[in-house]
Amino acid sequence: MKLLDFIPVKLTLFLIFGILIGYYNNISLLLSTGLTSVFMVLLGISWTRKNRLDNLPFGFFSLLCTICLGMMSVALTLPDNNSKHYTNFKLPTEQYLHLKIHEILKPNSYNERFMADVIEIDGIEANGRILIIAKKDTLKPKFRVDEEIYTLNLLEEISLPLNPYGFNYAEYLKKLGVLHQLKLNSRDYFIKKNASITLLGLTAAVRHKIISGLAQSNFGTDELGIIQALLLGQRNDISEETYKNYKNAGAVHILAVSGLHIGIVLLLCQFLLKPLERLPRGKDIALLLTVILLWGYAFLAGLSPSVIRAVSMFSFVAYAMYLNRPTSTFNILALSMFFILLTYDPMLLFQVGFQLSYAAVFSIFWLFPKLQNLWNPGNMILKKCWQLVSISLAAQIGVLPISLFYFHQFPGLFFISNLLIVPFLGLILGLGFLIIALMLAGILPNSISVIYNKLITLMNNVIEWVAQQEFFIFKDIPFDSLQLVLSYLLIFTLVYSLTEKKFKNILAAALCLIGLQLWLISSTIKKGREQKIIVLHKTGTSALLYKKGNYLDVNCLDSVAVIKLVKALVVEENIEKVNYKTLQNSYHFKGQSLLILNKPEIIFQKFQKVDYVILGNSPKINFNRFLDSIKPESIIADGSNYMSDIPWWKKSCIDRKLPFYYTGEKGAFILEIE
Incomplete structure (x- = not known):
């Protein structure tokens, strides 16, 4: 049975292809709509032809129309193509927001979280969806679906991950159509009486x-x-x-x-x-x-x-x-x-x-019959057990590459x-x-x-x-996007080579296996040659990482505080050994000198000229005199400093045309060493 013999399968694959093109190339609504209209006309013309032996033109234009429909469906979801979307209003300014609770999300230790639909901005009809983060209040019950609230609080952009390989919550929400968040205290809003009721609210x-x-x-x-x-x-x-x-x-x-x-x-x-x-x-x-x-x-x-x-x-x-x-x-x-x-x-x-x-269900439909053909026990209990094992095995084969890619376990x-x-x-x-x-x-x-x-x-x-x-x-299995693609190709070709033992099928499986192995070898060699310095962003503490090939030195004040951040790096970078060390005040890595100021009192006259200065724990120094005396090439402030110190340090650096890097704004500082 060939999957591509089924018309719905072909159309779905080409629709997915169109969605991918539209998303990654940001195809405009005008272009996608125009192309769809043109191919629809050509599709109609090809259908009216009298000579329709194989009707190749009709099939060809059907697939092109499906691709364009995929691109157009993505374009229709973009806020730029929706004049009433809240992002097309002037943001951020003090505006009167009218919101309707759409969904209750799982809370954390300090906050309740909700999805809300925008109804109005300053009395003007609007739409779009935002994330609401409301501090827990024992005196006020949490919002319910369909409740409507009014607030003057400003919408905020959702923060990007500040450390390497951190979960990109902003990108995740963007794909859900959520671009901003709103933080609320119990005094920041009031609830509308007699709010409209929807079917979702009733359920x-x-x-x-x-x-x-x-x-x-x-x-x-x-x-x-x-x-x-x-x-x-x-x-x-x-x-x-x-x-x-x-x-x-x-x-x-x-x-x-x-x-x-x-x-x-x-x-x-x-x-x-x-x-x-x-x-x-x-x-x-x-x-x-x-x-x-x-x-x-x-x-x-x-x-x-x-x-x-x-x-x-x-x-x-x-x-x-x-x-x-x-x-x-x-x-x-x-x-x-x-x-x-x-x-x-x-x-x-x-x-x-x-x-x-879909990977699990597709794999069950595809592999379950093949697994049943391998063994058909006569005992009814064994037969039922083998059926359950076959279903589980088929599903897990289908989701294995995706699980390794996202969860690394x-x-x-x-x-x-x-x-x-x-x-x-x-x-x-x-x-x-x-x-x-x-x-x-x-x-x-x-x-x-x-x-x-x-x-x-x-x-x-x-x-x-x-x-x-x-x-x-x-656990902790390194797995990238190319491995994901090659793994699925290997699964498909391997199954076909085992069920239809033809030379071309066996050759395709062998080529996929060789390609996967070559990529693993090349990526291992590449990562084994990398050397870089990383200043992590972590509130309340400092951490300086030095990666040399497959080895990682973690210089920190509190290893427990940074262990999760380090683990993400270890998995993605295929680190073999991690050494935790106490953070010192100065380092030299291949000609790069780093000075770390993280003590309450610093006598800067003792320091020689350095390339990079890392500020931690808001050191009590005369910052301007320090800069004029040491004349470093760059200043880096990590997450352990007081927020109030950052603007003053930044201004002093700008006045001297000196690069200033704050990890709380730009994320972890990464310095590649050649």
Whole structure:
């Protein structure tokens, strides 16, 4: 079976290609719309031709139209092409903002976080989405979905990572359509009375009622957090330790309402609605009700991208089952992806969850039958176990390169956790939905709550046991974007070479393997020759790093404070050995001299001329006299200094035309040494 024989697969691939072109080349709306219109006209002309043997022109223009549609869909999401987007107003100025809460995010230790839609700016209609960061206040309840607030606070840009290989939260939010954030205290806003109500707000209120009811039903704290995630898609109340256990056990997908959950809901709907098929046009009614129930559950689960994707795909599956025709699962998968990217949001393509889910489902559709052909045990128990292992193995093969690229780790016991949990997930979900129904009806027996709580506790204990087998958790694996591409090429060619043992397939797999090895060797050699100095940005402390090939010296005052920052560098730069040392006052690296001023009192007359001066802990010196005496080539201020000192130091350097670098503004200072 060749995937490219399916028209939906071809169209989806070319739509993705168009989205990538539009995003990375910033294609304008005018150009993409113009090209789409031209190719649509040519498409129509080619369709009206009488001689349509192979209809090559029609197919050619169809693919070009699809590419242009991808580019146009990206252009339509850009704020520059939306005159009412809030970024097209004058920012930042003191403006009267009218906002509507769209989504509640997981809070941290100090702040609540929300997504909000812009309704008005200074009374003028506007749109767009922002991130709200509100300080926790025990006297004021947190915002709810659909609440509307007014504030005069200024919108702020979302900070970029200040250290090498830090998580780029600004880029992540940008792909969600969020470009600014708003920080609020309890006195910075007031809530509008009688705010308009949306369907999303109604479902959020129902979800809140369900969660409140479950909280009063004798469930444990950890168990309640898992129940909310399993049934309602709300992971905000899961403890960090529990989430880490599921992640290390390779079972974190169980905590997200996605394809697995929606598939079970579809089967439950078909089972419950089966009697309707006896009525006239009963199959039509059952199909309609099934789709309504699926999308109703999607709204109840918060319409997250994973839920939208899964419900879209299984809506196609429900229709295919209604037709009772042999339909390709790849067509269903491709159509759901095409539908979501074109009609909902093309930027979903860049989200990790979207990539992981489709990679997993595609891999299951593709590899599961092949794995089943390898072994077909006669024993029913062995057969079912092999099916579960095959599904888990197929999914993990599909997501392995993406997991290594984003998370740099791989849970080796994923098949154990899936074998122990997935067979009972239908029972867990079905019983959970029954408990919600009984609770809403006010007739939930306490005995059922106790049984369900013990069931969730047992599942958590199993996951915890699997996660504790740390020997099988492979962490801190360096993996770049080219390795990602080459790994997928290797998987495809290797599978084809094993199933269709032709010379060209074996040659392609060998070339991919050689290419991957050559890239690993070349990148290792390149990184082994690098030498650089890095001044990290860390509030309250100083750290100077010296990388020489695969070795890293960490000179710092507090190793615990910088260990996470160092770990990110170690993974990405493939560091073999790390040495922690106490930070000294002067260093010499290959002709580069560095002076570190981080003591309360400095007698600068003792210092000779230096190339770089690093300021830390706001040293008490006459800065102007110091500069005139030492005459350094550059000044670097790290994150341990008082913010009030930075402007004065910067002005003194500007007056002397001396380069000044503050890590709090520009990020970690990196000096390449040749």
